[in-house]
Amino acid sequence: SQQGEEDPQALSIQEGENATMNCSYKTSINNLQWYRQNSGRGLVHLILIRSNEREKHSGRLRVTLDTSKKSSSLLITASRAADTASYFCATESGGSYIPTFGRGTSLIVHP
Amino acid sequence: GAVVSQHPSRVICKSGTSVKIECRSLDFQATTMFWYRQFPKQSLMLMATSNEGSKATYEQGVEKDKFLINHASLTLSTLTVTSAHPEDSSFYICSAVDPNTEAFFGQGTRLTVV
Secondary structure, eight states: OOSOEEEOSEEEEETTSOEEEEEEOSSOOSEEEEEEEOTTSOEEEEEEEETTOOEEEETTEEEEEETTTTEEEEEEOSOOGGGOEEEEEEEEOTTOOOOEEOOOEEEEEEO | OOOEEEEOSEEEEOTTOOEEEEEEESSSOOSEEEEEEEOTTSOEEEEEEEETTSOOEEOTTOOTTTEEEEEEETTEEEEEEOSOOGGGOEEEEEEEEOTTSOEEEOOOEEEEEO
8 A cells, every 4th residue: 555645635725725635654654755746747845854854845845744643734725726737745764675555635726 | 966767758558458667777777676565645665675686575465476576786676567457547756866865756657548
């Protein structure tokens, strides 16, 4: 089964609102990464958060990690129509460097 | 930052022909590269792990004779879809591991078999 599971599967909001996506995983991790994928395009790396970190920011993005709950959240503040995309979390465990992806959250931001 | 170049970005081929997809790490040496496949509206599924100088490791259910992987150098891995059929139409993405940091992804290849 997949390591990461994003929630919700789909999210539809208005421009200017905040969007929060959650990711839960099952086993201990070294790090967790969030990616964005526009329809039919490759992945764009957003943020990497290591297991000893609790929060990271990048522009309008805020990622939190709670290793006790095995969960992470991605917050996009003041969303824009251009943020419309699918967002995936991916976890890396052990020394494998093999990211394991969740199913993704499809975000639609209405102008 | 590190860049992984994947080529071609789109390819249309006839059923029965073979298609080669290249994945290059541009500014780091990658002993390990990964190939993923993505069906519409689904997540990425790992197909195989490509190790420089040795045979690729395929995930369960992936036909190694169908999806040939060659990792001949520290900066290049290729995926060849042999005798392609319409059901092979998909989005294929590679990633390369920079041992000093993390895995970086190519831009993907949209394969359409007609």
